[in-house]
Amino acid sequence: MVKVKDSEFLKRIKPEITKIVRLLEKRFDYVSVLGTDTFGYKYQLSGDNSSIEESMWTERGFVARVLDNRRVYEYSFNLIDSGVGEEIAEKIVEAVEDSDPNGFREYALLPEEPLNLSFNDEVKIDPVSAGAEKIFTNLQNLFDRTLEAGEYIFNARVVYEWVRVAKIFISSVRNLEQTYIWSQAYLVPMARKENLVKIIYAAASGVGGLEILKSLEDRIESTVTDAELLLSAEPIIPGEYDVVLSPDIAGLVAHEAFGHGVEMDMFVKNRALGKEYIDKKVASSLVNMRDAAFPVRQCGSYRFDDEGVISGNTLIIENGILKKGISDTLSAASMGTVPTGNGRRESFMNKAYSRMTNTYFEGGNDNVDKMIASVDSGYLIDYTQSGMEDPKNWGLQGIALIGREIKNGKLTGRIASPVVMTGYVPDILNNISMISGDIELSGSGYCGKGWKEFVKVSAGGPYIKTKMRLG
Numbered sequence: 001m002v003k004v005k006d007s008e009f010l011k012r013i014k015p016e017i018t019k020i021v022r023l024l025e026k027r028f029d030y031v032s033v034l035g036t037d038t039f040g041y042k043y044q045l046s047g048d049n050s051s052i053e054e055s056m057w058t059e060r061g062f063v064a065r066v067l068d069n070r071r072v073y074e075y076s077f078n079l080i081d082s083g084v085g086e087e088i089a090e091k092i093v094e095a096v097e098d099s100d101p102n103g104f105r106e107y108a109l110l111p112e113e114p115l116n117l118s119f120n121d122e123v124k125i126d127p128v129s130a131g132a133e134k135i136f137t138n139l140q141n142l143f144d145r146t147l148e149a150g151e152y153i154f155n156a157r158v159v160y161e162w163v164r165v166a167k168i169f170i171s172s173v174r175n176l177e178q179t180y181i182w183s184q185a186y187l188v189p190m191a192r193k194e195n196l197v198k199i200i201y202a203a204a205s206g207v208g209g210l211e212i213l214k215s216l217e218d219r220i221e222s223t224v225t226d227a228e229l230l231l232s233a234e235p236i237i238p239g240e241y242d243v244v245l246s247p248d249i250a251g252l253v254a255h256e257a258f259g260h261g262v263e264m265d266m267f268v269k270n271r272a273l274g275k276e277y278i279d280k281k282v283a284s285s286l287v288n289m290r291d292a293a294f295p296v297r298q299c300g301s302y303r304f305d306d307e308g309v310i311s312g313n314t315l316i317i318e319n320g321i322l323k324k325g326i327s328d329t330l331s332a333a334s335m336g337t338v339p340t341g342n343g344r345r346e347s348f349m350n351k352a353y354s355r356m357t358n359t360y361f362e363g364g365n366d367n368v369d370k371m372i373a374s375v376d377s378g379y380l381i382d383y384t385q386s387g388m389e390d391p392k393n394w395g396l397q398g399i400a401l402i403g404r405e406i407k408n409g410k411l412t413g414r415i416a417s418p419v420v421m422t423g424y425v426p427d428i429l430n431n432i433s434m435i436s437g438d439i440e441l442s443g444s445g446y447c448g449k450g451w452k453e454f455v456k457v458s459a460g461g462p463y464i465k466t467k468m469r470l471g
Helices: 008-024 085-098 127-148 210-217 220-232 247-262 264-268 273-277 329-335 368-373 425-430
Strands: 030-046 049-054 059-068 071-077 115-120 153-171 174-193 196-199 202-207 239-245 289-292 313-318 358-361 377-388 395-407 410-416 419-424 440-442 446-449 452-456 458-461 464-470
Touching: 008 030, 008 059, 008 085, 008 153, 030 127, 049 127, 059 085, 071 085, 127 153, 127 174, 127 210, 127 220, 153 210, 153 220, 174 210, 174 220, 196 220, 202 210, 202 220, 220 395, 220 410, 239 247, 239 368, 247 264, 247 273, 247 289, 247 313, 247 358, 247 377, 247 395, 247 425, 247 440, 247 458, 264 273, 264 329, 368 410, 377 419, 395 425, 419 425, 425 464
Parallel strands: 115 174, 239 377, 358 458
Antiparallel strands: 030 049, 030 059, 030 153, 059 071, 153 174, 174 196, 174 202, 239 464, 289 313, 289 358, 377 395, 395 410, 395 419, 419 464, 440 458, 446 452
16 A cells, blocks of 8 residues: 655645634634645546546645634635745735625634644555556556457547545644545446447546556446447336336435435525424435445545534434434534534635535345345336436436336346436335345545535445336
8 A cells, every 4th residue: 555645735835824824813713724735637548549637626725714703704815835924814804804794694603622633545556656658558458348348339438537635724723634545437338239329337436546447347348238238228118116226326316315405504595305304204214324524435535624624424314314414614503513524615716515425325134136026017227327406395306327127026138228217305215125235335426516516425325125206
């Protein structure tokens, strides 16, 4: 294992950030500064074409938060060097004093226990040291094997992206540092028969380095098989079905159907039904659901959030009962609860919101073979294509690429595609009757708050049997 290196930039600038905090704490009731230095690259290969581009997650800068007369102010900056701390502190004071206080929500003093933390994660294969040539060699191998794996595969796209995240958080009583690498990769086979073209994907992700490509190598044959099965897929007959959800689709339900609905800044704004259902039954007694930035090792993982709160492991649903939501510090203060470590920013230039991290259903005591055997007529649904949250009305809207037909307790080999999934979330969760043991999480995408404010997350769970409207 290789330890991820610190940001030399943050190490050099940290004394100046500490000086800014010490100057501002003489003037304000609360002061903190988050510093971030994140960079990475995306590598793509398809046919004779290859490319390298800077990751969309690259950023370097700082955001100061102060509490003045029960009002919270934030000031972002990225032009800083040794010796300019006093000047920046003066600008922050001026910005606060020039602000119109009308319309501000008021908060009590933000509670914070003293803490020092320094965390450097480890990877098996460091992508920074590996270099572009080795990465492209791996991608070319995946590409070649994919084209050889199927009769109708005419092209493929292979992508690998790594991002090194380094953050510091300094307040009057906290001194936190974390550095880690997350990676994600995609294998996208393209199948053609006559004039019909179908595309599918396999994805790998997690906290780690180039080693995640091994997961894609192990799935080449199954992914190519599914791509070619799509060439004979038929439309689904709309109706309500018994369904077995793959871990990928279970994650879609956890994230879109319920995760957004328990982000507690939505409670504050009365935009989520979850606020009214705390300590009430919302799911089958078999259902337990969590959001955990640690110890889960996926793309939504971290050791402290963007407000300096230690990463949480929140049990959202326990035995079918909605227990609590996930919160940033300000929504927790508004609701009179303890922050869960879910205050996240798209970048140092963006506001912190209550955001999911790694959201998943816990495992149960069944297995997928028993689930299939229990279905007279239904589908095993796999491959998330898209989903949309509806926290105000708890409606599920999702699309899967594949529905594998089940008749008389057996897979028939017939495929339906696409599969549109709809329903009222508590109905779907209350209809859960079987849950498998092992869970899988996928973090190869990202999550928006509405249509913006993107952050990395993962979602997943076990195989789950329930009822759902398909079309």
